Amino acid sequence: MLGVRAGSLSEGNWLSRLPAPSLTQVVTVAGLLVLFVLLAFQVRQGATEYLDDSVQTQVRAVASRGMYRLGRTLSSLGRVEVELPALIVGAVLLARAGRPRVAAALVFLPLATIGVEIVFKQLLLVPTGEVSAILGAPLGALPGRLLALLIAVPEAGFPSGHMARGTFLLGLLIGWVHLQRSPLLRLAGTLGPLLLLSLMAFTRVLLNNEHTLAEVVGGMLLGLAALAAFPIIAHSRPSG
Numbered sequence: 001m002l003g004v005r006a007g008s009l010s011e012g013n014w015l016s017r018l019p020a021p022s023l024t025q026v027v028t029v030a031g032l033l034v035l036f037v038l039l040a041f042q043v044r045q046g047a048t049e050y051l052d053d054s055v056q057t058q059v060r061a062v063a064s065r066g067m068y069r070l071g072r073t074l075s076s077l078g079r080v081e082v083e084l085p086a087l088i089v090g091a092v093l094l095a096r097a098g099r100p101r102v103a104a105a106l107v108f109l110p111l112a113t114i115g116v117e118i119v120f121k122q123l124l125l126v127p128t129g130e131v132s133a134i135l136g137a138p139l140g141a142l143p144g145r146l147l148a149l150l151i152a153v154p155e156a157g158f159p160s161g162h163m164a165r166g167t168f169l170l171g172l173l174i175g176w177v178h179l180q181r182s183p184l185l186r187l188a189g190t191l192g193p194l195l196l197l198s199l200m201a202f203t204r205v206l207l208n209n210e211h212t213l214a215e216v217v218g219g220m221l222l223g224l225a226a227l228a229a230f231p232i233i234a235h236s237r238p239s240g
Contacts, residue, residue, distance in 0.1 A: 021232040029232070032225035036159070036218060043158045043214050044124055052212035059205050071203025075210070078162040078200070080114060083169070105234035109226040113164040116222060124156040160211045160219030166200050167223025172230065 042048050076082070087107055094103035170193035177189025201220070204211040211219075 028228045036221040048214040055213040063206050071207045102234040113226050117161045121156045158215045158218050160215045163219030164223040167220045168226045171227040
């Protein structure tokens with residue numbers, strides 16, 4: 001089974017047709033990350049609260065009970081504990097097929113989004129004055145003060161990790177589908193993931209204590225940045 005799957009990922013297929021890294025790709029990644037940081041700043045300032053509350057009210061007004069059940073299912077499937085083992089299995093298959101850079105990108109980029117997610121959720125709501133006090137503290141007291149601050153300050157919901165990873169993985173699926181010959185497959189393989197991503201975004205806002213619109217959009221921006229970075233990391237250098 002592993003041999004068959006690995007063979008299907010060998011040279012001459014879609015993996016070997018990844019676009020070569022370009023300045024446009026680098027600018028795209030940088031631009032998406034800038035938008036992500038700007039949105040995070042707006043969330044920190046409370047500038048998105050009115051829109052977030054309005055959208056959440058409208059979403060809950062039109063949602064059925066089935067949407068709540070779907071949201072809980074998608075929430076379970078989108079957990080790191082579920083997705084990360086699947087990514088590792090995929091990376092092993094790619095590495096066995098002689099695609100180590102693609103395998104590395106498949107694991108590294110989701111891990112990078114998780115790292116960014118953790119940093120922003122832990123530090124986004126930290127008061128500026130507290131940060132200044134910590135930076136001015138003696139070196140020996142720095143770990144204790146930082147830990148106390150992280151315990152005292154509530155964790156932010158920005159960005160949505162589910163949306164970041166979902167955007168990245170479903171974006172890769174759409175990219176693969178678009179290299180297939182069948183127009184019907186390309187159409188179904190594009191609309192299906194987009195519908196699933198839309199349902200994921202809808203239910204993240206719908207479920208209690210999950211995410212606001214800004215947090216969902218932030219997750220999507222982070223996932224799009226990882227997706228745009230995928231060809232840069234995964235592209236094989238020409239031999240010779």
